[in-house]
Amino acid sequence: MIRKATLCLFLLLSATSYAQQKGAYKDVSIPNKDITLSGTLIIPPGDKPVPAVILISGSGPHDRNETIAGKKPFLVIAEYLTRRGIAVLRYDDRGTSRSTGDYESAILPDFAADAQAAFNFLRKEPGIDPGKIGILGHSEGAMIGQIMAAGEKYLGFFVSMAGPAQDGILMAKEQSNLLYKDLPAAEGKVLRDIMDTLRQVVLEETDTVVMNSRIFNFVGKQYDSGELGLGGLITKEQFVEMYIANYRRPGFKALLLHDPTKFYSRIKCPVLAVNGDKDVHVDCEANLRAWKTGLTATGNSRVTIKAFPGLNHLFQRCKSCTIFEYGELPETISPEVLAYIQEWIAVQTGLKKS
Known part of the structure; x- marks a missing residue:
């Protein structure tokens, strides 16, 4: 019969061996x-x-x-x-x-x-x-x-x-092409055009308030046009906020300018x-x-x-x-x-x- 002290020592050594095997x-x-x-x-x-x-x-x-x-x-x-x-x-x-x-x-x-x-x-x-x-x-x-x-x-x-x-601009353009390549041609073109325009806005504007306003107005018009067929899937406010949140970060502009x-x-x-x-x-x-x-x-x-x-x-x-x-x-x-x-x-x- 294993004594209690021996069992405790065995369990301790087993646990140590397992920890060593897994790393610290x-x-x-x-x-x-x-x-x-x-x-x-x-x-x-x-x-x-x-x-x-x-x-x-x-x-x-x-x-x-x-x-x-x-x-x-x-x-x-x-x-x-x-x-x-x-x-x-x-x-x-x-x-x-x-x-x-x-x-x-x-x-x-x-x-x-x-x-x-x-x-x-x-x-x-x-x-x-x-x-x-x-x-x-x-x-x-x-x-x-x-x-x-x-x-x-x-x-x-x-x-x-x-x-x-x-460079960041070329990478972003290629990414748009890859993301939308399986969509119907007309829908894919609309989305790529949106991305191209928004990238240009981000590169042009140094004033965050002006940039947000331009994004808000442009994206809102795209939603209202009905070309994307988003009615009932997402509200205009949610759609616009999604784009503003993605594009207004200083980090996004830095990505575009990265060479x-x-x-x-x-x-x-x-x-x-x-x-x-x-x-x-x-x-x-x-x-x-x-x-x-x-x-x-x-x-x-x-x-x-x-x-x-x-x-x-x-x-x-x-x-x-x-x-x-x-x-x-x-x-x-x-x-x-x-x-x-x-x-x-x-x-x-x-x-x-x-």
Whole structure:
């Protein structure tokens, strides 16, 4: 019969072994000037310092898991990489969940400063190899990563997941074409024209009050025209507010004015850019080509690009491949993509021979 003390010791050792197998979870606070980012760091078990990656979320205020349509892709990525020897730091966007600050007033350089603060924090963290820390940005997170990577000479590697590599205006136009390509021709044209006009308003106006007024009047007229057939589906006020909310943020104008070519010459670390070929937010072929040509033209020969057939913007194997099925698909992120990214990082950091 097992004595009580022996049983307690057995349970304690079993729990410790299980925790070591899963890795150590640690809630962290990351200071950046007048704000504090709240995040989670997972470090694999072991005695030696390990490589690490910082996850940077895409557009919109996201928590540390980049929760989208009920899916938690950053949680899946973090646990997958940690089980294979790579520490992962992910954090709530400023002004979101437990992080302080204001998301609405922030622009790309502000978010890049947040990523830089996370990098500086991680370099001092016990158990992390300071020479093998990289970043992984999804969608807009890769644009943020471009700015951060261009200013950080000690960055170990950079992974772009569905990240734009073209200037913001061209990217926005391509996105409109992709989003509306399956609509009836007349309806698609109306929506593309609306987007084109609104982008022009945002670029032209420096006065927020005037810009809001122009958007309000223009979008209201589109609703009243009846061409979109929205009567009974959404009120005019809801329709107009939706557009104003999306376009009045300083961050949106900053996105349109973002030019990756200004940063490519200063990105010296290895870069991996991956895309799903069914992505309706970021054109797969055009942007992967832009990553490759943009970086190699400025002297970075360590650039890898990879297109994944049949995957959407979230790297799910999709059916209709529209934005409306993100939450309906059973998959959070394709295992094929997870394995490819992990193996690439392992090669860059010496966990695996090339």
